[in-house]
Amino acid sequence: MLLETTDLRIGYGDGEGAMKLAVDGVSLSLDTGQTLGIAGESGCGKSTLARALMAYTRPGSRITGGQVRIDGQDILALPEAGRRAIRGRRIAMVPQNPLSSLTFHMTIGAQIDEILRRHEGLSKAAARARSIELLAATAMPDPAAVHRRYPHELSGGQRQRVVIAAALACRPDILVLDEPTTALDKTTELKVLKLVSDLRDRFGTALIYISHDLNVIARVCERICVMRDGKVVETGATRATFAAPRDAYTRMLLRAVPRTTDPSPVRPGPTPGDTQPVLRVENLNYRYAAGGLALPFLPRRKGVLAVRDLSFDIHAGRTLGLVGESGSGKSTVAAVISGLLPPGGGIVRFCGTPLRAAASRRSADLRRRIQMVFQDPLSSLNPRLSVGRILMRPLRIFFGMNPIEARAEAGRLLERFEMPVAMLDRFPRQLSGGQQQRVALARAFAARPDLIICDEVTSALDVSVQDHVLDLLLSMQAETGTACLFISHDLGVIKRVADHVIVLQNGEVRDAGPTDAVFAAPRHPYTRLLLEAARSVIDTPLSPTPAPEPAPHTDAAPGTNRGDRHA
Amino acid sequence: MLSAILRRIGLSFLILILVSLFVFAATEILPGDALDVSLTDDDLAVLTPEQLAEMRAALGLDRPAAVRYIDWLSGALVGDFGTTILTGAPVGDIIWGPLRNSILLAVLTTLVAVPVAMVIGIIAAWWRDRAPDAIVSTGAVVGYSLPEFVSGNALILLFAIWLPIFPATITLYTQGPMLDMLVVAVLPVATIIIGSIAYLSRLLRLGLIESLASDYVERARLAGVPERRIVFVHAVPASLVPTLNAAALYVAGLLSGIVVVETVFAWPGLGLELINSIRKREVTVVQAAVFLGAVGVIIMNLLADLSIIALDPRVRRGAGRG
Numbered sequence: 110m111l112l113e114t115t116d117l118r119i120g121y122g123d124g125e126g127a128m129k130l131a132v133d134g135v136s137l138s139l140d141t142g143q144t145l146g147i148a149g150e151s152g153c154g155k156s157t158l159a160r161a162l163m164a165y166t167r168p169g170s171r172i173t174g175g176q177v178r179i180d181g182q183d184i185l186a187l188p189e190a191g192r193r194a195i196r197g198r199r200i201a202m203v204p205q206n207p208l209s210s211l212t213f214h215m216t217i218g219a220q221i222d223e224i225l226r227r228h229e230g231l232s233k234a235a236a237r238a239r240s241i242e243l244l245a246a247t248a249m250p251d252p253a254a255v256h257r258r259y260p261h262e263l264s265g266g267q268r269q270r271v272v273i274a275a276a277l278a279c280r281p282d283i284l285v286l287d288e289p290t291t292a293l294d295k296t297t298e299l300k301v302l303k304l305v306s307d308l309r310d311r312f313g314t315a316l317i318y319i320s321h322d323l324n325v326i327a328r329v330c331e332r333i334c335v336m337r338d339g340k341v342v343e344t345g346a347t348r349a350t351f352a353a354p355r356d357a358y359t360r361m362l363l364r365a366v367p368r369t370t371d372p373s374p375v376r377p378g379p380t381p382g383d384t385q386p387v388l389r390v391e392n393l394n395y396r397y398a399a400g401g402l403a404l405p406f407l408p409r410r411k412g413v414l415a416v417r418d419l420s421f422d423i424h425a426g427r428t429l430g431l432v433g434e435s436g437s438g439k440s441t442v443a444a445v446i447s448g449l450l451p452p453g454g455g456i457v458r459f460c461g462t463p464l465r466a467a468a469s470r471r472s473a474d475l476r477r478r479i480q481m482v483f484q485d486p487l488s489s490l491n492p493r494l495s496v497g498r499i500l501m502r503p504l505r506i507f508f509g510m511n512p513i514e515a516r517a518e519a520g521r522l523l524e525r526f527e528m529p530v531a532m533l534d535r536f537p538r539q540l541s542g543g544q545q546q547r548v549a550l551a552r553a554f555a556a557r558p559d560l561i562i563c564d565e566v567t568s569a570l571d572v573s574v575q576d577h578v579l580d581l582l583l584s585m586q587a588e589t590g591t592a593c594l595f596i597s598h599d600l601g602v603i604k605r606v607a608d609h610v611i612v613l614q615n616g617e618v619r620d621a622g623p624t625d626a627v628f629a630a631p632r633h634p635y636t637r638l639l640l641e642a643a644r645s646v647i648d649t650p651l652s653p654t655p656a657p658e659p660a661p662h663t664d665a666a667p668g669t670n671r672g673d674r675h676a
Numbered sequence: 677m678l679s680a681i682l683r684r685i686g687l688s689f690l691i692l693i694l695v696s697l698f699v700f701a702a703t704e705i706l707p708g709d710a711l712d713v714s715l716t717d718d719d720l721a722v723l724t725p726e727q728l729a730e731m732r733a734a735l736g737l738d739r740p741a742a743v744r745y746i747d748w749l750s751g752a753l754v755g756d757f758g759t760t761i762l763t764g765a766p767v768g769d770i771i772w773g774p775l776r777n778s779i780l781l782a783v784l785t786t787l788v789a790v791p792v793a794m795v796i797g798i799i800a801a802w803w804r805d806r807a808p809d810a811i812v813s814t815g816a817v818v819g820y821s822l823p824e825f826v827s828g829n830a831l832i833l834l835f836a837i838w839l840p841i842f843p844a845t846i847t848l849y850t851q852g853p854m855l856d857m858l859v860v861a862v863l864p865v866a867t868i869i870i871g872s873i874a875y876l877s878r879l880l881r882l883g884l885i886e887s888l889a890s891d892y893v894e895r896a897r898l899a900g901v902p903e904r905r906i907v908f909v910h911a912v913p914a915s916l917v918p919t920l921n922a923a924a925l926y927v928a929g930l931l932s933g934i935v936v937v938e939t940v941f942a943w944p945g946l947g948l949e950l951i952n953s954i955r956k957r958e959v960t961v962v963q964a965a966v967f968l969g970a971v972g973v974i975i976m977n978l979l980a981d982l983s984i985i986a987l988d989p990r991v992r993r994g995a996g997r998g
Contacts, residue, residue, distance in 0.1 A: 163898055168889070197900035204898070209891040212910045214917075214988055223909075224899045259989035275899060 110178070111315055112139040112162065112200070112283055117175035119157050119166060119339075131157040131170060133339035139283065144309070144316040146330030146347060148323055148362070150571040151542075154339040155319045156205075159287045162317065163200050164192040179283075198228045201276035205288040207269035211260035217244075217271050218256035224278045243274040246311070247304055266297040270304065277308060284309075285317045290325065294434035295598060295642040302328055321571065323366055327351060327646045335359045351647050365576040367601030368645040373624050374583055374606060376426060385461055386422035387559050387592035388446065393419040395441050395453035395616075415441040416453070416616045421609075423560070426586065428593040430607030430624060432600060432639065438616035439596045443562045446594065447481045460559065477507040480553035484565040486545035490537040496523070496548050497533035503556040522551045526581055543574035547581065554585055561586075562594045567602060579605055600643040604628060612636045680985055680992060688978045695970040696752060700745050703959050735761065748963070757964035762956075767964050771949065775968060778945035780857060781934065782972070784865045789872040796873065797880030797919075798912065804885055812877065819874030824933045828867040828940035835863060844941075864941045868933060872926075879922050883915030890914075917988050924980030928973045 117135045120128035132154040139145050149155045161172055164184045176183045184195055196202075204210045211220060221240040225231045231239065237256065244252035247270040260268055269289060276284055286305065290298035306329060309316055318329050326333055327347055334344035335356065343356040354360045397412040415438040423429045433439040444450040446457055448468030457464045459479065468476060483489040490499055500519035504510045510518065520530040526547040537545055546566060553561050563582070567575040583606060586593055595606050603610055603624065610627050612620040612635065619633040631637045715723070723731075732738045736747070751758060757767035800812045836844035842863050887893060888911050896906050935947030942948065946965055953961035985992050 160898070165898060167894075193900045193902065195900070196898055202895070202898040204891060204895050206891055210895045212892040212896070212914065213990060214913050215910070220896075223896075223901055223905070227901060227905075259993060261990045262993065272895065275895075278899075 110138050111141050111143075111180065112317075113137075113176075113178045114162070115176050115178075117158070117161060117177060118173045119154070119161050119170055120173045121157075121170035128173065130173075130339050132161065134175070135336075135339075135341055136175075137334055137341065137344070139315050139317060141282065142309075142313050142315055143332065144318065144330040146326035146333040147317065147319045147336060148321065148326050148333055149336035150321055150362075150573065152338075153336040155336050156287050158336070159202070159285050159317065159319050162283075162285055163196050163202060165196065194228070197224050197276075197281070198279045199281055200283040200285065201279070201281040203269075203272050203276045203284065203286040203289045206292045207272050207289075208265055208292060210272055211268060213260055215259075216256070217258050217260065217263070221256075221271070221275045221278055224275060228279045239278070240274070243278055244271070246277070246308065247271075247274045249274070265293050266300060269293060269297075269301050273301075273304065273308070277312065277314070280312055281314065283315045283317065285319070287319045288321065289318075291320070291322070295600075296434065296638055298325070299642045305329065323351070323362060323572075323647055324645055335362070361573060363647060365572040366645065366647060367572075367575070367579075367599065367605050368648070369600045369604050369628055369640060369643050370645065371601065371604050373604065373608060374428070376587075376608060384424065386424050386458075387460055388421075388423040388594070389458040390422075390442075390446070390455070391420050391458070392455035393442065393445065393453060393457065394455050395438070395445055395450070397441075414616055416445075416613075419455075419611070419613075419618060421611055421621070423592045423594060423609075425559070425592050426590040427609070428586065428595050428607045430603035430610040431594060431596045431613060432598065432603055432610060433613035434598055434639075436615065437613040439613050440564055441616075442613075443481065443564045443594065443596055446560075447479055447562055448476075449481075473507065477503070477556045478559045479562070480556050480558040480560070481562040481564065482546075482549050482553050482566050484568050486542070486549040487537060489549055490545060490552075492537055494536075495533065496535050496537070496540070499537075499548060500533070500552055500555055503552060507556050519555070522555055523548075525585070526551045527577075541574075542570055543578060546570060546578055550578070550582060550585070554589065554591070557589070558591055560592045560594065562596070564596045565598070566595075568597065568599070575602070582606065600628070600639060601645070612639065681982065684978060684981045684985070688974050691974055692971065693749070695974070696749050696967060697745070699963055699966050699970070700748060703963055704741055752964070752967055757967075758960050760958050760960055762958065767960050770961060771946070771964050771968065774944055774946045774949040774965075777857065777943065778934065778938070778947065778972075781861065781864060781868070781938075781943065781945060784858075784861055785868045785872065788865060789869040789876060792869070793873045793876035794880060794912075796877035797884060798907070800877065800881040801884035801888065802907065804881075809881075813881070816874040816878050819870045820878070822870060824867055824871065824936040825940055827870050828864070828937055831863050831867055832940075861943075864937050864943050867937050867940070868930070871933065872930065875926055876919070876923055879919045880915060883918045884911055886918075887911040887914040913987055917984055920980045920983050920987075924977045927976040927980075931969055931973060 113136075115136045117132055118130055119132040120130050122128060135154075135158055137145065147155045147158065157166070157170065160166060162177055164172075164177060164187065166172060172185055175185075177185050179195065179199055184192060187195070211217070218237060218240050221243060222233070222236040225236040225239050226233070229236075241252045241256050244255055249255050249267065249270050255263070255267070255271070260271070263271065273289075284305075289305075290301050293301065302325065305316070305318075308314065316329070318326060320326050330347050332345065333347045333350050334341050335350075335358065336342065337358050343350060343354065343359045345355075350359065351363060354363060393416055394414070395416040396414045417438075419442060421429055431439045431442060441450065445453055446459075446464070448464070448466065448471055451467045452465060459475070464471075464475075494502075497516060497519050500522055501510075501512070501515040504515040504518050505512070516533070520533060523530055523532055528544060528547060532540070532544070532548075537548070540548065550566070566582075567578055570578060579602065582593075585591075593606070595603065597603050607624050609622065610620075610624045611618055612627070612631075612633065614635050620627050620631055620636040627636065628640060631640055729738070736744060739747075748758065755768055757771065759766055760770065796812050796816075800809045800816075803809045832844045835841050843860050844863075884907075888907070890911075893906055893910055896910055897903075901910075931947075934945070935950065937943065938945045938947035939951060946968060950962065950965040950969075953965060
């Protein structure tokens, strides 16, 4: 057996001297050229396990029991020098975030060369030649030039190619990929997955692919093992496991994955016809101001055009989904409507009245009627205020309630969002990510808004938690008749919540219409590409061959230097 | 890259002009002019208004402030700070010796403090939260908290009085030979670097701990790169960037410390000259000394910025175009 773990246990200190187990008795095996997916939600111990396979633990944790054998040799028994000789040579890692995983002050070449020189003792020139070959193998355009570049000069997708090239430098037998595409856009992810599969075929490398995304694992891995709380709950062939999951947790995970084939939300009430829309946007244009000092004698640089000629309506009780990848301008639209950015060109009408000012200059009532919820609840909830104070604030400010009334109402809201009233006295940090986001939603609904803007509100959540939050949002919307602008990069999520959808790319509308119609018959190739990238292969797990080569415009844009992270 | 450097130099120059304006205005706002300030009550009792007006005209003080400013600035930029009010000697001649001595002090301090602080910072980060870190970190807090007049006098007591190795005060002429200056510089330099080393090593330790916990260091470790190479090739240059930023700000504060040290040791430098000139009400010398001090701070900041440009390709090769 190439790689085998038996009863592996990894503990970490909880601050009081006691050890808690992050990985609790994991046994798995991998043979030459095989692919194994490790799936699980945040905190299940999958990243800790991945590092332990390389006899590495992060500070604060340590391996407390079990073995990791490569070709029968227990690498945990090796001294540090012996472990280091294995890392990068026999087993290599592609870490999660390509944007932070390369040393910013060293050239791409220097970072690949050092691995070759260390493990294979190559000369400077030989290492350089091999690095350029490796970069070429990852389908990097102009590898010799990239060798001289610095990380910040490449896009997120390109940087992930560099990290993969560095991992493959010494032709390791095993490649461990820890959420390698989670920080990337979906279309970029598709290309990276294809690259990984190609390289695996070419070099015969065995893969361990760690991800929270069952869809990605279905695309790449022959076998899967599902982890929960440090334990493996189910393991087997990917296709068979997805077709007939044995464990209840696996079934729950599979059910929770939003699919682009899910039914659209059912909206009661008459179809909006001649009623006035809550929000009407006509020919919205927005250009960011150019950065840097305005120096005399130099022509003023033009800012980036973030949104071009965008028009749409949202009626009461309806949801418009705004879809796009990083840099598409979708968050700019939200910021302009909510007033976080000053108004741009075009007209934004809210219940018939044009919105002409930034939020700070809008009336209190207008601010009440438009509420916004952000991606990261921890940074949008004041850490010094209890949940009760957070929820009471809009009630007291907008409705003039006295503290007793406000607290009672805050309690009711919390229960409506399926949290116990006792949580009123907790602080945001004491809540789980899903609970935090429910508090953020409850705060928005506390203002009884006419329009709620949700900007990637579930992107940071685990799928099972996301499912619950979306259910709550849908039922709350049905109850209050609030209109919703829902921004997401996830087409499955959009399908679940939105009646209408707009697909944005580089600030321009690529497709628009009822969600069912657009998803069933996309007109623009970009929409087709996004749908292909989001297509659930869980229900019909094909052989792990990735999708066709996507169109070439999303990956190679180093000029913007914003990476492909969903922000 | 060139444009980034030129922009920084241009900005420094702009700051320099603003500082000169401020220095000039500060002496201008005071009631009376340079002559009134320089003359004693006895002088005023003797001199007639006609004589005073004559002296004013001779010194050019009867011209409008703007003209005098331009005149002063154009001189200052080429090192000509005019003449003293009382003796008529060129300010440049008076200020040159002290300036050289202060620069000597600053250069010696930098040459000793920076490498020592780096070694200490690396040691503390390497053995983070263990004995060497605890010792070094405690020492740093003590060192940083000690005011220069305390540490300076303590060093004099130890190494000049109890163990008479070094002279307690400097009795040299302002333009003594360099070698003699080096010997007497030991105690003043030691006084200044106690605080500097403490502060700089703390900064570096913090930056290094942060970069050693970064994703890129973990990636390099998982690629089997030896730990020594990770520290010195990956982490140290990365941690120098924030350290230099903070160190440049620290230099401004250091200037006041140098004034104290020069007073404690009677070091014939710019700080001592400044204090003496204030006492003697030599307005033109005060202007020159303050201006040169500001130039020093601006140069140190410029050097820090240029080092950052050299270290950080994100600054050097901005906005993603290679």
